[in-house]
Amino acid sequence: MTSPDAADREKVVSKLPPALQQALKVRAAQRGTDIQHAVEAGITAWRRLGANLPAADTGGAKPFATFLPTGQWDEFREACASRGVSLIQGLTQSVLFWLDTNPAPGVVRPEHPKRIIICNQKGGVGKTALAAGVGEA
Numbered sequence: 001m002t003s004p005d006a007a008d009r010e011k012v013v014s015k016l017p018p019a020l021q022q023a024l025k026v027r028a029a030q031r032g033t034d035i036q037h038a039v040e041a042g043i044t045a046w047r048r049l050g051a052n053l054p055a056a057d058t059g060g061a062k063p064f065a066t067f068l069p070t071g072q073w074d075e076f077r078e079a080c081a082s083r084g085v086s087l088i089q090g091l092t093q094s095v096l097f098w099l100d101t102n103p104a105p106g107v108v109r110p111e112h113p114k115r116i117i118i119c120n121q122k123g124g125v126g127k128t129a130l131a132a133g134v135g136e137a
């Protein structure tokens with residue numbers, strides 16, 4: 001979770017399905033932004049939509065907090081009420097909409113693959129653990 005980048009943001013607490021929280025975190029990083037700006041953009045775009053989106057699955061929603069421009073949350077709450085959706089449903093739709101409209105950028109592969117050798121004459125010193133960790137990273 002990113003801390004506020006300016007005094008004109010306020011902490012908001014709601015709920016989101018854990019898989020969506022994870023997708024949001026990963027996609028924000030892939031897109032070079034952060035969670036608070038992604039959610040802000042998603043809510044803004046959702047509010048501009050002319051029609052209601054189909055109901056999203058909010059099953060298993062867990063507490064979720066972020067920082068939004070002061071006042072955006074109150075306006076969002078009113079928008080949800082006037083559209084007849086719960087706050088969690090509105091937030092879930094907003095985040096899903098942001099994910100849909102901000103796809104993961106293609107992975108750019110280097111021209112030549114990089115080879116890293118991990119060696120040590122001794123056994124049990126972490127060669128495999130290190131190789132697996134570096135590979136995953």
Ligand SMILES: Nc1ncnc2c1ncn2[C@@H]1O[C@H](COP(=O)(O)OP(=O)(O)O)[C@@H](O)[C@H]1O
Nearest residue numbers: 119120122123124125126127128129130131132
């Ligand atoms: N940094 C570390 N700290 C604690 N335990 C580690 C660390 N790196 C590896 N281990 C543990 O040490 C054991 C041997 O590691 P492993 O990577 O299999 O060694 P190697 O491939 O060199 O034989 C494993 O149980 C692994 O989980």
Ligand SMILES: [Mg+2]
Nearest residue numbers: 124127128129
């Ligand atoms: Mg090994």
